[in-house]
Amino acid sequence: QKEVEQNSGPLSVPEGAIASLNCTYSDRGSQSFFWYRQYSGKSPELIMSIYSNGDKEDGRFTAQLNKASQYVSLLIRDSQPSDSATYLCAVNVVNFGNEKLTFGTGTRLTIIP
Amino acid sequence: EPEVTQTPSHQVTQMGQEVILRCVPISNHLYFYWYRQILGQKVEFLVSFYNNEISEKSEIFDDQFSVERPDGSNFTLKIRSTKLEDSAMYFCASKLGRQETQYFGPGTRLLVL
Numbered sequence: 001q002k003e004v005e006q007n008s009g010p011l012s013v014p015e016g017a018i019a020s021l022n023c024t025y026s027d028r029g030s031q032s033f034f035w036y037r038q039y040s041g042k043s044p045e046l047i048m049s050i051y052s053n054g055d056k057e058d059g060r061f062t063a064q065l066n067k068a069s070q071y072v073s074l075l076i077r078d079s080q081p082s083d084s085a086t087y088l089c090a091v092n093v094v095n096f097g098n099e100k101l102t103f104g105t106g107t108r109l110t111i112i113p
Numbered sequence: 114e115p116e117v118t119q120t121p122s123h124q125v126t127q128m129g130q131e132v133i134l135r136c137v138p139i140s141n142h143l144y145f146y147w148y149r150q151i152l153g154q155k156v157e158f159l160v161s162f163y164n165n166e167i168s169e170k171s172e173i174f175d176d177q178f179s180v181e182r183p184d185g186s187n188f189t190l191k192i193r194s195t196k197l198e199d200s201a202m203y204f205c206a207s208k209l210g211r212q213e214t215q216y217f218g219p220g221t222r223l224l225v226l
Contacts, residue, residue, distance in 0.1 A: 032212045043204050043217040044156065051212070088156065092212060098169040100146065101206075101215055103156040 002027040002093045006104035014112050019076040021107050023089030026070065032092040033065055035074045037085045038106065044088055048074065079111045115139045117218035119205050125224045126195055134190045134221045136205030145188045146206040146215060147180065149173070156204065162188065195225045 003026045013019040021035075032051050036044035048063040050056045050072065056063045062075040072091075076083055086106040093102045118137045126132050138145050147159040160180055161168040167180065179191045188207075192199055202222050206215040 034214065036217075041202075041222075043202075043220045046214055046216065049214050090156075095169060098161060098163075099144070099211060100158045100161055100169060101148075101156075102158065105155045 002030075002091070002102050004089055004091050004102050004104040006087075006089050006107050008105050009108040010110055011107055012110045012112055013079050015079060015081060017079055019079045019083065019109055019111070021074040021076075021087050021089075021109065023072045023074075023104055024070055025072070025089075025091045025102075027091060027093050027102075028067075028070065030091045030093055033063075033072045034090040034092070034101070035061075035063060035072075036088040036090055036103075038088055039085050044090075047087070076109075081111045081113055084109060084111045117205055117207055117216055119203075119218035119221050121221060122219065123222045123224075125226065128197060128225055129194050132192050132195055132223060134192075134203050134205075134223070136188045136190070136218055137186050138188055138205065138207030139209075139216060140186070142207035142209050142216075144168075144208045144210070144215075145182070146208075147190045148204045148206060148217075149201040150204065150220075151201045159190075159203075192223075195223075197225050199223060200225045 035047040050063040050065045060077045064073045088106045089104040090101040145162040150156045160170045177193045202220045205218040208215045
């Protein structure tokens with residue numbers, strides 16, 4: 001069973017600070033990784049995708065990938081109250097050539113004004 | 114911007130009844146998925162569909178479930194005889210190609226009484 005682990009939180013961060021979200025995965029063969037944001041009662045919304053080791057920046061968001069450690073993280077700089085949501089780490093798992101996303105349980109992030 | 118759409122947004126049904134959940138994936142996408150999320154739990158893969166056939170299905174996707182792409186645009190999930198434990202949010206997703214990002218529809222909230 002391919003697993004994705006996240007700290008479920010809740011994680012509380014003051015407005016303007018950096019929020020750091022972490023994820024580990026068990027499938028060494030995975031090549032693509034995604035962070036989705038999910039507001040309560042809504043569908044997952046893509047924040048970032050990352051495919052190579054290192055950092056990838058997009059605005060206030062930075063995704064970090066370390067395949068050797070099987071670790072993905074998401075940093076949110078200058079956190080805003082609108083960033084309060086559950087952040088889902090998703091790993092593209094390949095099984096006999098077929099792909100699917102395996103999700104972590106999500107980390108609930110609260111930005112405190 | 115193209116998006117995945119789903120209907121209905123909410124469905125209430127009696128145990129044992131059949132339901133059909135409908136999705137219109139993004140028009141040039143080739144891979145289609147159904148996921149579900151029971152309240153308070155993680156997003157779980159149900160089934161993937163490519164080239165007019167099921168690519169992979171999970172243990173959840175038993176004989177009561179079926180999928181169909183009846184024309185060039187719609188992608189449906191049918192539950193033949195609903196159970197109480199089928200109550201969940203059902204998300205349709207699509208993607209353009211291998212290793213690409215999956216984009217999620219807004220979901221159908223199914224309640225089985």
